[in-house]
Amino acid sequence: MSVQTSDRTDRDKTEAAPVDFAARLLGWYDRSARVLPWRVPPGSGAVPDPYRVWLAEVMLQQTTVAAVTGYFERFTTRWPTVADLAAAADADVMAAWAGLGYYARARNLLACARAVVAEHGGRFPDCEADLRALPGIGDYTAASVAAIAFGRRAVVIDANIERVIARHRLIEIPLPAAKRAIRTALEPLVPAERPGDFAQALMDLGAGICTPRGPACAICPLMADCRARGRADIERLPVKPAKKAKPQRYGLARWIEQGGRVWLVRRPEKGMLGGMRALPGGEWSAIPPAESGVAEVDHGFTHFDLRLTLVRDEAPLAAAEGEWWPLSALDEAGLPTLYRKLVDQMREKDG
DNA sequence: CATCCGTGGGC
DNA sequence: TGCCCAAGGAT
Numbered sequence: 001m002s003v004q005t006s007d008r009t010d011r012d013k014t015e016a017a018p019v020d021f022a023a024r025l026l027g028w029y030d031r032s033a034r035v036l037p038w039r040v041p042p043g044s045g046a047v048p049d050p051y052r053v054w055l056a057e058v059m060l061q062q063t064t065v066a067a068v069t070g071y072f073e074r075f076t077t078r079w080p081t082v083a084d085l086a087a088a089a090d091a092d093v094m095a096a097w098a099g100l101g102y103y104a105r106a107r108n109l110l111a112c113a114r115a116v117v118a119e120h121g122g123r124f125p126d127c128e129a130d131l132r133a134l135p136g137i138g139d140y141t142a143a144s145v146a147a148i149a150f151g152r153r154a155v156v157i158d159a160n161i162e163r164v165i166a167r168h169r170l171i172e173i174p175l176p177a178a179k180r181a182i183r184t185a186l187e188p189l190v191p192a193e194r195p196g197d198f199a200q201a202l203m204d205l206g207a208g209i210c211t212p213r214g215p216a217c218a219i220c221p222l223m224a225d226c227r228a229r230g231r232a233d234i235e236r237l238p239v240k241p242a243k244k245a246k247p248q249r250y251g252l253a254r255w256i257e258q259g260g261r262v263w264l265v266r267r268p269e270k271g272m273l274g275g276m277r278a279l280p281g282g283e284w285s286a287i288p289p290a291e292s293g294v295a296e297v298d299h300g301f302t303h304f305d306l307r308l309t310l311v312r313d314e315a316p317l318a319a320a321e322g323e324w325w326p327l328s329a330l331d332e333a334g335l336p337t338l339y340r341k342l343v344d345q346m347r348e349k350d351g
Numbered sequence: 352c353a354t355c356c357g358t359g360g361g362c
Numbered sequence: 363t364g365c366c367c368a369a370g371g372a373t
Contacts, residue, residue, distance in 0.1 A: 060369040067359060067368090101357030104372075138371045158369045176352080203369055212367065213362080243366090272356070302356060337358060 021222070022191040022198055028221035029201035034208075036065065037072055042197050050124040050149035051082045054112075057141045057148075058105055065207075071100050083122050086113040094275050095334025103276055103336070107269070108136025126150040148196035155187050156199035160206025166238035167210060170227035174239040182238075247304045251284035252291065253342060254313040261324040263316045264333060272301070273336045279310070280322065295345040299338045310342050 030042050038056030040046040055075060059068040074096060079085040085093070090110060097106035112135045116124055124145065125131055132142035143154035157165075162182055165171065169185045171178050191198055209216045217229045228234045256263035265280045267273050272284075284306060293309035300306075316322060325333050330343055 057369060062356090062368055062370055063358075064360070064368050099358075101359090102370085104356065105370090108371080136371070140370060144369070156369085159367085160369070200369090207369085274356085300358085302358090303354080 018189045019191070021189045021225075024221045024224075025201045025205070026191075026194060026197055029197055029204065032204065032208075033197075033200070034065075034204055037069060037076075039200065048149050048196070050126075050145065051085075052076060053149040054082075054124060054137075054141070054145050055085075055109075057144050058109055058112075058136055059100065061105060061141070062102060063100065067100065071097070081122075082113050082116050082124070085110070086117040086122075090275075091277075091334075095277070095332070098276065098334035099337055099340070101337075103274055105136060107275055111135040112137065124149065126152070128152060128154050144196075144199060147199050151194075151196060153190055153192050153195045154199075155183060155190055156195075156202075157183060157186065158203060158206075160203045160210075161186065161199070162238055163212065164202055164206045164210045164222070167215075167228035167234060168222055168226045170237070172237070172239060174241055176241075178238055244303075246300070247286065249284045249286060249304050249306050250288045251281055251306060251308045252289045252293070253279040253281035253308050253310050253339070255279065255294070255310055255342075255346060256313045256316055257327070258315070258324070260328070261326050262330065263320075263322050264325045264335075265320070265322040273338070276336050277325075277333050277339075278335065279339050279342060280316065280320065281308075295342055295349065297338070297341040297345065299341065306338070308338065308342065310345070 026042075033039070033042050035041065036056075038052050040048045056068070056072055059071055059075075075085075078096070079088055088110070093110050094103070094106050097103060097109075100106075115134055116122060125134075126146070127150075128142045128146040131137050131145050132139070137145070140156065140158050143156040144158075146152035146154040147156055157179070162175070162179070165182045165186050166178060169181075171181050171185065173181055205220070205222070209220045213235055215234060217223050217226070217234070220226065220229070223229045228237055254263075263280060264277050267276050267278050269275050288307070289309050291309065291311050293311045295310040297308050297310075298305065299308065335343065
């Protein structure tokens with residue numbers, strides 16, 4: 001569908017002053033900011049803790065607020081400072097991250113905490129470039145920590161902000177090519193004062209008003225000059241590339257139980273569920289296993305679907321590396337969701 | 352620039 | 363039910 005963009009109303013809409021844009025957005029944020037465990041309420045005068053800001057930003061990468069909240073509370077209770085986290089055992093951090101997904105984040109989280117302690121005296125660097133050099137901190141996280149924790153004027157762009165700006169400026173270039181135009185449009189709008197609140201306000205707006213489906217344009221503080229407002233095809237923006245089909249894969253997992261304990265292994269650092277505890281089993285492939293099992297789960301990953309068949313076995317291979325884990329404490333093993341599903345099925349079976 | 356990397360909730 | 367999507371980063 002083609003889009004007309006040349007009428008005078010649209011032209012007027014595009015020329016709102018940056019100051020006015022930020023003022024309307026921040027005014028709305030002062031009234032409507034979400035209350036979140038890692039956030040300092042606007043106008044409170046409180047100073048954000050860079051450690052908590054960073055931890056929340058990493059947890060929130062591609063992950064919903066609802067999923068993160070409990071993990072954030074547990075992490076900050078157990079490891080109140082970056083030095084505490086840096087001193088933690090790898091296995092403890094990985095287990096605490098279990099279920100949150102994208103486990104490279106947990107490995108990088110520890111590497112980053114240790115780098116902050118070893119190379120920065122236990123204090124997070126306060127500028128975007130130095131933050132960007134740390135493990136697990138990319139363009140988004142460097143900008144958001146610089147803005148939110150240190151009040152730096154940084155251009156923060158996440159998926160929410162991409163959507164808000166793509167609509168407000170009617171940017172119809174498909175992602176990811178649209179990123180440059182979005183940055184160019186946003187940069188002059190970022191205020192020198194309250195850049196952190198500005199970024200969080202855009203994210204709140206994207207999460208609650210300018211939503212992917214059914215945006216609430218009627219109550220949007222930016223509607224006066226939004227070029228997509230009222231358009232029937234506003235949900236089309238930002239334009240995203242077509243998704244690829246997900247292949248089906250199959251795998252086997254082994255339930256090896258002795259004396260009230262079960263045999264667990266640790267997955268290789270790289271690849272799927274890297275570094276996480278798991279039930280032993282072979283590689284996953286496109287071919288279904290020949291054996292029939294005592295349980296079976298289907299699990300959808302980002303780029304393939306997996307059917308895992310669970311078989312009972314008597315003992316681990318002689319040379320196998322792993323650990324006997326008490327069944328009574330299996331909840332504390334930190335198994336990823338895939339394996340937790342199998343454990344749940346075994347519990348239903350065996351009682 | 353494309354691909355890999357989890358999970359749970361909403362509709 | 364199946365699909366879409368989320369405060370992305372590393373390679």
